[in-house]
Amino acid sequence: MSRADLVRFPLLEAGQPYPLGATVTEGGINFAVFSAHATRVDLCIFDEAGRIEVARRELPEFTDEVWHGFLPGGKAGLVYGYRVHGPWQPEEGHRFNPHKLLLDPYAREWVGQLRWSPVLFAGDAAPSGAPLGVDKRDSASYMPKARVVADLPPLSQPRPAVPWDRSVIYECHVRGMTRQHPQVPGRLRGTFAGLAHDAVIAHLVSLGVTAVELLPVHAFVDDAQLTDRGLRNYWGYNTLGFFALEQRYLGAGGIGEFRAMAERLHAAGIELILDVVYNHTAEGNEMGPTLSFKGLDNACWYRLNPENKRHYINDTGTGNTLNLSHPRVLQMVMDSLRYWVVQMGVDGFRFDLATILGREATGFDQGCGFFDAMAQDPVLQHVKLIAEPWDCGPGGYQPGNFPPRWAEWNDAFRDTVRSFWRGDEMQAAALATRLTGSADRFDQRGRRPWASVNFITAHDGFTLHDLVSYNHKRNDANGEDNRDGHDDNRSWNCGAEGPTDDSRVLTLRERQKRNMLATLLLSQGTPMLLAGDEFGRSQQGNNNAYCQDNELSWLNWTGLDDPAGEQLSAFVCRLLKLRAALPALRMARFATGGDPESTFRDVVWLRSDGEEMQAGDWNDAQMRCFGMRVDGRALRLHEPDPAAETLIELVVNASPEDVGWTLDDGDSEYPWRRLIDTSSGYVAAVEGNNGRVLIAGRSLQLFATGLTAGGEEMLAALQRALDGVDASEAVS
Numbered sequence: 001m002s003r004a005d006l007v008r009f010p011l012l013e014a015g016q017p018y019p020l021g022a023t024v025t026e027g028g029i030n031f032a033v034f035s036a037h038a039t040r041v042d043l044c045i046f047d048e049a050g051r052i053e054v055a056r057r058e059l060p061e062f063t064d065e066v067w068h069g070f071l072p073g074g075k076a077g078l079v080y081g082y083r084v085h086g087p088w089q090p091e092e093g094h095r096f097n098p099h100k101l102l103l104d105p106y107a108r109e110w111v112g113q114l115r116w117s118p119v120l121f122a123g124d125a126a127p128s129g130a131p132l133g134v135d136k137r138d139s140a141s142y143m144p145k146a147r148v149v150a151d152l153p154p155l156s157q158p159r160p161a162v163p164w165d166r167s168v169i170y171e172c173h174v175r176g177m178t179r180q181h182p183q184v185p186g187r188l189r190g191t192f193a194g195l196a197h198d199a200v201i202a203h204l205v206s207l208g209v210t211a212v213e214l215l216p217v218h219a220f221v222d223d224a225q226l227t228d229r230g231l232r233n234y235w236g237y238n239t240l241g242f243f244a245l246e247q248r249y250l251g252a253g254g255i256g257e258f259r260a261m262a263e264r265l266h267a268a269g270i271e272l273i274l275d276v277v278y279n280h281t282a283e284g285n286e287m288g289p290t291l292s293f294k295g296l297d298n299a300c301w302y303r304l305n306p307e308n309k310r311h312y313i314n315d316t317g318t319g320n321t322l323n324l325s326h327p328r329v330l331q332m333v334m335d336s337l338r339y340w341v342v343q344m345g346v347d348g349f350r351f352d353l354a355t356i357l358g359r360e361a362t363g364f365d366q367g368c369g370f371f372d373a374m375a376q377d378p379v380l381q382h383v384k385l386i387a388e389p390w391d392c393g394p395g396g397y398q399p400g401n402f403p404p405r406w407a408e409w410n411d412a413f414r415d416t417v418r419s420f421w422r423g424d425e426m427q428a429a430a431l432a433t434r435l436t437g438s439a440d441r442f443d444q445r446g447r448r449p450w451a452s453v454n455f456i457t458a459h460d461g462f463t464l465h466d467l468v469s470y471n472h473k474r475n476d477a478n479g480e481d482n483r484d485g486h487d488d489n490r491s492w493n494c495g496a497e498g499p500t501d502d503s504r505v506l507t508l509r510e511r512q513k514r515n516m517l518a519t520l521l522l523s524q525g526t527p528m529l530l531a532g533d534e535f536g537r538s539q540q541g542n543n544n545a546y547c548q549d550n551e552l553s554w555l556n557w558t559g560l561d562d563p564a565g566e567q568l569s570a571f572v573c574r575l576l577k578l579r580a581a582l583p584a585l586r587m588a589r590f591a592t593g594g595d596p597e598s599t600f601r602d603v604v605w606l607r608s609d610g611e612e613m614q615a616g617d618w619n620d621a622q623m624r625c626f627g628m629r630v631d632g633r634a635l636r637l638h639e640p641d642p643a644a645e646t647l648i649e650l651v652v653n654a655s656p657e658d659v660g661w662t663l664d665d666g667d668s669e670y671p672w673r674r675l676i677d678t679s680s681g682y683v684a685a686v687e688g689n690n691g692r693v694l695i696a697g698r699s700l701q702l703f704a705t706g707l708t709a710g711g712e713e714m715l716a717a718l719q720r721a722l723d724g725v726d727a728s729e730a731v732s
Helices: 003-008 174-178 198-207 256-267 293-301 327-342 354-358 369-376 411-422 428-435 503-522 563-581 709-725
Strands: 021-024 028-034 040-046 053-058 061-063 066-072 079-085 145-147 169-172 211-214 218-220 239-245 271-276 348-351 384-387 406-409 452-454 526-530 603-606 625-631 646-653 659-662 673-677 692-695 699-706
Touching (some): 040 066, 053 066, 079 293, 169 174, 256 271, 271 384, 293 327, 411 428, 411 452, 411 503, 428 625, 503 526, 503 646, 503 699, 563 673, 646 709, 692 699, 699 709
Parallel strands (some): 169 211, 169 526, 211 271, 348 384, 384 406
Antiparallel strands (some): 021 028, 028 066, 040 053, 040 079, 061 066, 079 145, 218 239, 603 625, 646 699, 659 692
């Protein structure tokens, strides 16, 4: 080491074991990293580009299983990594190899990209189980490095704090959202700054969504098996840095662009939710690379097979599983979540394979350490928490079993709605349950209907357009011989597979899109809309586009210029304005049906003759047309509330035949208004009270009437407002 390097980077002082990571102080930088079983930890300092190691210093202190040291005079911008010494005993779970440069798990910014090479692998057992020698090649030149980042100033915009019962989530991909947006400047497309562009924000506001949910933006790795095929990990479910942003989404402004995006969304009244992957890392199984956690302390960071610690428990299906039963691993997750909320302006999280987070040695447990920590945390108790309530391990399917305060993806809603509108038998009773918030899953421990995150489509699976256009997946572009992706899609091509010029098929497809969108956005619970579904985006039948970072996955915004896309987007706007205006479409409590003799009943199920559904009707395999009447008076929480003085009736007809429907005025002296008709648009009023109307085959209609003068005036004003925002009075 040269004298100049000794001057620039003196020997480390003791420093503090907290906080973990690299912390900038007035006098320098404190480094702290957890490793219970290491024998020595070296801090490696690199040039600004991360190419040349210019100094190496041993962390001088070991306190409470944390290695730490203080670099006097160190400043933000310093680039570094770690080399960790310790036993190479895979059979005991230990995989230390100081020849492999390691990323700090708390790194907030990366420099450079991972380059796949055999050098990244520390060594492991041959197939016979005989040990191989430790790989002594230096991996530094193939590794990204960490850059020290100072804390950001406090957020300047207040958070929207949208109540759960008013929330509408828009799931999108940072890069795919703007890569082809004609109004976003080329240099910003595919970045956080592009997502914050006025044209994008205006679209979100015009739709009426209240939250943007981004697919993973934490720093992740392109899988070697994908890069070998000339593909990339587009979705990003392969995290390695839980504090760092993925560099491909950053422009010249660096991580500040993310903060600016969050503030821009907040100014528009839109919350920011991140899809996060705390269940596994990109290091894979025992045959995977050593990049960070595996080399820092493999036996602590991962769940290992207790009978042979050379191997990993693979409840994620990705090779490894993070060990949240360990207090330091749990601390890392909690520290990461707080960082994204406090420093970066995030308002909520969707947890991928969230059952993993609730696993203890005995299996899934509502009283596990993670759930307990989340429940009492003073920062995180105010953010939105959404679980994907399943994983690949034993007992991994846990919908409805997450604690209070959690919402959950409801796959039963997706499957039931798809099956019903496809015309499957015996779906009426199941759909009724889904329309009212899936009480069978969520009505427990004081949870509310919003706990059900309803969706028809998501990033994983068919888009809405493809759902009504393909009976079979078309995943050949993925290079896996069409073996990947779901086979049980419950889709229906409406009479022709894929693209067609048949006008009858095209008309039916547009109607089916409206049927499913209306069911989604008029049901109780929290709706989630997939980006691009509002104007009919297609992935050409690919239902697993995880590796398609190209036009197949990117939103084609010219769809809004097409008449069908423009009309569909206007239809979504109308649905969301109705949802916002009518409390009966977003009940604060689960419906009970009430006593038939009571004055007000929250929900009544109706047949086409206007009579109440009976048990025999629900058990009729051919029952494909029924109605749900919601009385706003039974839901009223505050006085006075004209919006509660309304009666709504939602009628669904999945039969190909038209059905005559009786509208009973009940207590109302005012006319019914037809607010939604997926078969031909809508009309301003229904002729006569207590009359017969026609429910076209394969259509949904929404009616409303005022129960008082205040309710009627509110509906009339709502009708005028809706008429003013729609592109036309008829949807083809």
